Amino acid sequence: xxxxxxxxxxxxxxxxxxxxxxxxxxxxxxxxxxxxxxxxxxxxxxxxxxxxxxxxxxxxxxxxxxxxxxxxxxxxxxxxxxxxxxxxxxxxxxxxxxxxxxxxxxxxxxxxxxxxxxxxxxxxxxxxxxxxxxxxxxxxxxxxxxxxxxxxxxxxxxxxxxxxxxxxxxxxxxxxxxxxxxxxxxxxxxxxxxxxxxxxxxxxxxxxxxxxxxxxxxxxxxxxxxxxxxxxxxxxxxxxxxxxxxxxxxxxxxxxxxxxxxxxxxxxx
Amino acid sequence: xxxxxxxxxxxxxxxxxxxxxxxxxxxxxxxxxxxxxxxxxxxxxxxxxxxxxxxxxxxxxxxxxxxxxxxxxxxxxxxxxxxxxxxxxxxxxxxxxxxxxxxxxxxxxxxxxxxxxxxxxxxxxxxxxxxxxxxxxxxxxxxxxxxxxxxxxxxxxxxxxxxxxxxxxxxxxxxxxxxxxxxxxxxxxxxxxxxxxxxxxxxxxxxxxxxxxxxxxxxxxxxxxxxxxxxxxxxxxxxxxxxxxxxxxxxxxxxxxx
Amino acid sequence: xxxxxxxxxxxxxxxxxxxxxxxxxxxxxxxxxxxxxxxxxxxxxxxxxxxxxxxxxxxxxxxxxxxxxxxxxxxxxxxxxxxxxxxxxxxxxxxxxxxxxxxxxxxxxxxxxxxxxxxxxxxxxxxxxxxxxxxxxxxxxxxxxxxxxxxxxxxxxxxx
Numbered sequence: 001x002x003x004x005x006x007x008x009x010x011x012x013x014x015x016x017x018x019x020x021x022x023x024x025x026x027x028x029x030x031x032x033x034x035x036x037x038x039x040x041x042x043x044x045x046x047x048x049x050x051x052x053x054x055x056x057x058x059x060x061x062x063x064x065x066x067x068x069x070x071x072x073x074x075x076x077x078x079x080x081x082x083x084x085x086x087x088x089x090x091x092x093x094x095x096x097x098x099x100x101x102x103x104x105x106x107x108x109x110x111x112x113x114x115x116x117x118x119x120x121x122x123x124x125x126x127x128x129x130x131x132x133x134x135x136x137x138x139x140x141x142x143x144x145x146x147x148x149x150x151x152x153x154x155x156x157x158x159x160x161x162x163x164x165x166x167x168x169x170x171x172x173x174x175x176x177x178x179x180x181x182x183x184x185x186x187x188x189x190x191x192x193x194x195x196x197x198x199x200x201x202x203x204x205x206x207x208x209x210x211x212x213x214x215x216x217x218x219x220x221x222x223x224x225x226x227x228x229x230x231x232x233x234x235x236x237x238x239x240x241x242x243x244x245x246x247x248x249x250x251x252x253x254x255x256x257x258x259x260x261x262x263x264x265x266x267x268x269x
Numbered sequence: 270x271x272x273x274x275x276x277x278x279x280x281x282x283x284x285x286x287x288x289x290x291x292x293x294x295x296x297x298x299x300x301x302x303x304x305x306x307x308x309x310x311x312x313x314x315x316x317x318x319x320x321x322x323x324x325x326x327x328x329x330x331x332x333x334x335x336x337x338x339x340x341x342x343x344x345x346x347x348x349x350x351x352x353x354x355x356x357x358x359x360x361x362x363x364x365x366x367x368x369x370x371x372x373x374x375x376x377x378x379x380x381x382x383x384x385x386x387x388x389x390x391x392x393x394x395x396x397x398x399x400x401x402x403x404x405x406x407x408x409x410x411x412x413x414x415x416x417x418x419x420x421x422x423x424x425x426x427x428x429x430x431x432x433x434x435x436x437x438x439x440x441x442x443x444x445x446x447x448x449x450x451x452x453x454x455x456x457x458x459x460x461x462x463x464x465x466x467x468x469x470x471x472x473x474x475x476x477x478x479x480x481x482x483x484x485x486x487x488x489x490x491x492x493x494x495x496x497x498x499x500x501x502x503x504x505x506x507x508x509x510x511x512x513x514x515x516x517x518x519x520x521x522x523x524x525x526x527x
Numbered sequence: 528x529x530x531x532x533x534x535x536x537x538x539x540x541x542x543x544x545x546x547x548x549x550x551x552x553x554x555x556x557x558x559x560x561x562x563x564x565x566x567x568x569x570x571x572x573x574x575x576x577x578x579x580x581x582x583x584x585x586x587x588x589x590x591x592x593x594x595x596x597x598x599x600x601x602x603x604x605x606x607x608x609x610x611x612x613x614x615x616x617x618x619x620x621x622x623x624x625x626x627x628x629x630x631x632x633x634x635x636x637x638x639x640x641x642x643x644x645x646x647x648x649x650x651x652x653x654x655x656x657x658x659x660x661x662x663x664x665x666x667x668x669x670x671x672x673x674x675x676x677x678x679x680x681x682x683x684x685x686x687x
Contacts, residue, residue: 422544
């Protein structure tokens with residue numbers, strides 16, 4: 001964190017969620033400063049996606065409080081929730097594009113359905129969003145006719161077209177090759193700065209996250225075990241952080257040795 | 270045993286309440302929905318224009334068979350002139366609404382359940398909700414509104430083609446004077462019969478499309494787990510329950526109206 | 528583009544569907560529409576067995592109206608049938624009404640045989656010169672016992 005007394009756009013306190021017997025979230029808390037890019041790291045199955053979906057109201061948390069822009073998102077208060085939804089976008093891991101609609105219709109849908117805009121402006125703003133993500137040539141294609149990277153960009157276009165203050169990214173790089181992974185993070189960081197939204201990214205790509213994020217949080221066994229700047233993350237002595245960081249280090253060491261032409265020593269050889 | 274009955278009863282009551290809430294929510298949310306008309310038109314295409322061939326073919330053959338069978342039975346009593354009465358009353362009162370509804374369940378209802386199930390599965394429904402768009406209003410309401418309009422039309426078309434089929438087999442194949450057939454039809458069918466026919470059609474449309482949408486929409490709550498199996502299980506359930514409810518509702522409505 | 532094509536198809540379907548609904552309600556269920564240019568008279572039968580509301584009313588084999596209601600007169604337990612007749616058709620007051628059957632098991636209908644009176648029936652008047660339904664059960668009973676003549680010699684059929 002750079003400036004200490006920063007205004008928090010989003011504050012999550014003590015989020016709990018159980019699926020049957022299994023407690024996935026056990027009191028996860030997080031504070032997200034306005035205009036920052038926060039990365040939530042964690043192993044697969046640590047509850048990262050569930051945490052994000054609780055924020056986006058896709059999953060109902062069992063307990064806990066979510067404050068957005070100083071207002072409590074109460075469970076029964078439809079007005080506050082609607083307000084939150086109109087200012088927040090969610091990028092699904094699976095993109096969740098509408099496969100029966102063209103690219104342009106996909107992007108136009110949130111504008112058409114939630115805002116009172118004339119048809120011309122809807123079209124204009126949708127095309128503009130497509131253009132920003134270099135998809136304007138494919139406006140009449142269906143998502144099924146696009147590559148994975150294009151679909152991801154289309155999903156991002158749909159997420160930012162409403163000019164939200166907060167964008168939640170659920171594993172935006174899942175299933176992408178390392179080059180693409182980097183490109184996606186660069187893209188997110190670029191648009192985050194360009195549009196000035198606050199971004200919350202769930203990922204397990206440690207190096208990319210450390211480069212792009214302003215703030216890093218580590219979720220493990222349903223709790224936030226670490227929260228701080230990328231520098232603090234690298235320097236941290238927390239056991240989980242070390243474990244998480246060092247597994248990556250092992251990998252890069254291995255990669256480095258391959259690059260030098262050494263054979264890798266595994267237990268068989 | 271007693272406990273099982275109790276649990277089963279509670280389950281049924283609960284799911285009935287659930288369906289009622291689902292419908293109520295869909296119509297309530299539809300009130301403020303934007304561009305609803307366009308989606309209703311789309312749904313009317315799915316249930317209407319696209320299902321028209323099936324309706325016409327099945328209607329025609331129903332009429333042809335009724336004409337053939339009826340003629341042979343009536344011929345024994347020398348009452349061929351009653352063929353129009355037989356065909357028109359069976360088609361207008363019972364077969365038209367029931368068969369048209371079953372055909373529409375088979376084509377439009379299964380498609381609706383599978384589509385919604387897949388959209389649930391690929392998080393498209395969740396995506397709508399995160400955008401602040403009511404998935405009930407966006408996906409379900411247009412289908413239900415369209416059903417209320419399309420089912421009576423399809424049923425009426427089915428009846429017309431069926432009556433024509435009856436005259437075709439009666440007059441062309443079996444040599445009955447078409448005039449006798451048609452005058453019997455016009456004499457037999459009352460405005461009450463037509464009212465019964467259309468009442469049934471609207472009711473069936475509402476019930477079946479509600480069930481299909483409900484099961485597709487809640488595919489993720491299926492006991493078959495998730496993914497393709499959940500979609501197939503919910504589609505099957507939608508079609509089976511819709512078909513049963515058509516016949517059950519038909520009995521109830523008939524016994525109330527007669 | 529695509530939306531336009533969709534709208535054409537749906538429009539075509541709706542027109543077709545409405546035409547079908549109209550055909551059913553207006554052409555076939557026409558009874559209610561006929562009501563406007565017809566008048567009602569009552570007919571007293573000793574038995575209206577087999578006659579249904581909606582049954583047709585003929586004069587000289589031509590349909591001219593329909594049965595609107597059937598009830599029992601509480602005073603003498605006869606059947607009072609209300610029929611509507613086309614407004615243009617004036618029936619003499621001494622017209623006769625009989626219940627006939629089309630074919631053997633066909634619909635029952637009312638045949639009106641106009642009399643020769645100078646005065647005509649007005650709306651609400653009653654025709655009392657009637658002939659009731661043929662007793663079908665009796666006829667079948669006769670058929671079951673063989674030929675009609677043979678049956679009549681053994682025991683006379685009940686007069687309806």
